[in-house]
Every structure is written in C-alpha cells, then in structure tokens.
Amino acid sequence: MxxxxxxxxxxxxxxxxxxxxxxxxxxxxxxxxxxxxxxxxxxxxxxxxxxxxxxxxxxxxxxxxxxxxxxxxxxxxxxxxxxxxxxxxxxxxxxxxxxxxxxxxxxxxxxxxxxxxxxxxxxxxxxxEAVDDASVETTVDAALAANPDAERALVIADGPGRHARALAERGLDVTLLDGPTVIEAVEPLLDPTPVEPRAGSLADVGMTFDLVLTVDSAWRQPAEENRFTVLAAANVLAPGGAIVLAEPLRDRSAAAVEVAAAALATGSGEPYPESTVREWFADAGLARIEASDVPETPYQAVVGRRRGD
Incomplete structure (x- = not known):
C-alpha cells in the first residue's frame, strides 16, 4: 500500500x-x-x-x-x-x-x-492512516467513475476509513463496515466526520447502497471468503449500483511479488489474477464487469454492476 x-x-x-x-x-x-x-x-x-x-x-x-x-x-x-x-x-x-x-x-x-x-x-x-492523499484520491476517483450518480456508499475493511472519509467529503452518505476490534480503534478518527462506523458483517447491514468499495483487502483473504464477500456485497446493491474492488492483481500489478510475500507471511490469501476476480463478480450476478489501472497506485479497479430493475 x-x-x-x-x-x-x-x-x-x-x-x-x-x-x-x-x-x-x-x-x-x-x-x-x-x-x-x-x-x-x-x-x-x-x-x-x-x-x-x-x-x-x-x-x-x-x-x-x-x-x-x-x-x-x-x-x-x-x-x-x-x-x-x-x-x-x-x-x-x-x-x-x-x-x-x-x-x-x-x-x-x-x-x-x-x-x-x-x-x-x-x-x-x-x-x-498514513497512506498518501494522492493515492486515496485517485482510488476514490476510480470508485466514483463506476457510478457517478451514487449517493450512498458502503466501504468494507477500510481500516481507519481514509477512503470512506474521502467519499464523504465528495458528498456521499457513507457507512464503514469492519470487525469490532477495528471499529473500536478507529471510532475516535471517525467521530468528527459524517462517516457511520458499523461493526459486523454484510448480513447485518440492513440497507442498500449505490456503491460498495473495498481497497487492498482481497489478497489478505482466501478465495472462497472473497467470493462470499462479493456475493454478499451484490445483495446490498441498489439497482444500477456498482461494486469496486481496488486490488493489486497478480497479473497486472507491479507490486504482485511484494503482495505475494506479505500474504504468505501474514495472512491466508494471495494476490489474485484478474480472471479470478472477474469470476467472483460473474458468480454474484454482476454485469458490465471491467478492470482498469488506478493511476499512481499499485491497484487495479475491478468493477461490476447490478442490472437495473
């Protein structure tokens, strides 16, 4: 990162x-x-x-x-x-x-x-929290490009909420979802902001969103957990909404080797190729799936959209 x-x-x-x-x-x-x-x-x-x-x-x-x-x-x-x-x-x-x-x-x-x-x-x-501002802004730009009319956003596993806060500054109604330990640690940072922190799982959210964003987190988790996360995120998308997964892809990111070492040493995942992430999106019923580089970051943004009802 x-x-x-x-x-x-x-x-x-x-x-x-x-x-x-x-x-x-x-x-x-x-x-x-x-x-x-x-x-x-x-x-x-x-x-x-x-x-x-x-x-x-x-x-x-x-x-x-x-x-x-x-x-x-x-x-x-x-x-x-x-x-x-x-x-x-x-x-x-x-x-x-x-x-x-x-x-x-x-x-x-x-x-x-x-x-x-x-x-x-x-x-x-x-x-x-120390991620440079330019990286945060370009990643948020890529997310908003997936649904420029988004009004309500869910940001998953964003740690201290840098991307969640940046979306809120753009005028969106933002919810940050993470585990209880993380939410407790970051609440003092979020208290002065309009971001709503929520501890729990996607099954507990109870509302729909125009945009769901996760950044730099899929490589930390096994493939089946990511598949479930994308499916659960698709279930909370409003018609026409988009999911954006900003991630260093194994076959596209210059950081792939670094991510592979970190994943092996610290977690249960690995850097995934674009085809695998596309498969998660397709299995969740998302349409118009596309991937593009996020400028000035090691990430690619994979986007999938829910068809309008």
Whole structure:
C-alpha cells in the first residue's frame, strides 16, 4: 500500500531498528535513566551491540543525544505510542512485516501465520492512516467513475476509513463496515466526520447502497471468503449500483511479488489474477464487469454492476 513519510528505510536500517525493538533496547533507552551501558544491561545485550545500534539510530534521526543520555527523536514517536493512530505512521507496521518475513520458513512449514496481537493491529491501522492523499484520491476517483450518480456508499475493511472519509467529503452518505476490534480503534478518527462506523458483517447491514468499495483487502483473504464477500456485497446493491474492488492483481500489478510475500507471511490469501476476480463478480450476478489501472497506485479497479430493475 502506498504510504507517506517514513516507510522508505533500507534493509540494514530496518534490521537495526527491528533488533532494537525486539531486544528491548529501544524501550530501555526510553524508559530508564542512563546511557548506552545501562540500556545494554537492561536489554541483556552486549555494550558493543548497543553502541553500534544507538549510533546508527542517532544517524537515522530516531534517537538523539542529550547531556545525560539518549532520548527518542520525533521520528521514533510512532514506535513508542499507538493510542492516536494519526501519530503511529508506517514504520511500526513495516517492522512487523520484517518480523513476519523472518518467521516465513516456519510459517511455510505450518501453513499458519503468526497471530497479530492488538498492538500490531493498531500498527497496521496507523500505516493505513498514513497512506498518501494522492493515492486515496485517485482510488476514490476510480470508485466514483463506476457510478457517478451514487449517493450512498458502503466501504468494507477500510481500516481507519481514509477512503470512506474521502467519499464523504465528495458528498456521499457513507457507512464503514469492519470487525469490532477495528471499529473500536478507529471510532475516535471517525467521530468528527459524517462517516457511520458499523461493526459486523454484510448480513447485518440492513440497507442498500449505490456503491460498495473495498481497497487492498482481497489478497489478505482466501478465495472462497472473497467470493462470499462479493456475493454478499451484490445483495446490498441498489439497482444500477456498482461494486469496486481496488486490488493489486497478480497479473497486472507491479507490486504482485511484494503482495505475494506479505500474504504468505501474514495472512491466508494471495494476490489474485484478474480472471479470478472477474469470476467472483460473474458468480454474484454482476454485469458490465471491467478492470482498469488506478493511476499512481499499485491497484487495479475491478468493477461490476447490478442490472437495473
């Protein structure tokens, strides 16, 4: 997913930052008085290791030196607190992904990815909140092109609701649907907006919509779950309404390899080819199915429409 700001760390920088987090060195530097030696003792690592990592993180502007020791710089704030999703940024989720890649051989053996604790869910939501504005706007443009006259929209699994909020700013009546844990986490972001958050499933929605949008989520789920989601979404479409699935397709997206690795390490899905997504739409009875690239994003927008009654 395209993100703004801090995610562009190279592999050595990620490895050092990840090691500092996983060993407890970062927490020791922040939570306890003293310098590098005291932090090394607290984290149970060698003083040499702590010194090298601290020097690197100072150079990367995650830490800064003060008279009596080391303290976090502004760039590190998202690593230390996740209460406000707007301050988390992309780095914590990037480190979580690095950790998942390190576990990939064991995940491939078991077929079961590690379970994310609540903190990592908030990291993922913080990264989604940090998606660059241009990507959000072009994705919403692609959705509205499917039904320019839409008045009521349902956005599924949009995390903190960046696309839902953008649709509301365009004048649509928008409902955001996700699981209870996510909705509870993102409600403070949605309270000042007209977006209506709703926890539950599509079967609980109880109304119809002119536009249903889901972004960057199908690859996280197995094919049969996506097939069911498209069918359920088709059932809440008003006559003439459209479903838009914005997704990095395996046979069209430049991000397909990255998505394949992420899907294997963290979820139960995979990047799907255009033909598979078209099949989901056709099986749901949708018509005028088409796919197009979403400019300046790794996504393709697959569109299907309900025939007018």
């Amino acid at each position: 395209p993100t703004a700001g801090d995610a562009d760390l190279d592999m050595p920088a990620l490895a050092l930052l990840w090691a500092a987090r996983e060993t407890g060195l970062l927490a020791a530097l922040v939570d306890e008085p003293g310098g590098v030696r005291e932090a090394a003792d607290s984290a149970g690592i060698t003083e040499r290791s702590a010194r090298i990592v601290v020097d690197a993180l100072v150079d990367l502007d995650f830490l800064r030196r003060v008279d009596d020791g080391i303290e976090p710089a502004n760039r590190a704030l998202g690593l230390l607190a996740t209460r406000d999703l707007r301050s988390v940024g992309a780095v914590p989720a990037t480190l979580d992904r690095f950790d998942a890649y390190a576990e990939l051989p064991r995940t491939m053996e078991s077929g079961v990815p590690p379970v994310d604790p609540d903190e990592r869910v908030r990291h993922r939501l913080g990264a989604a």
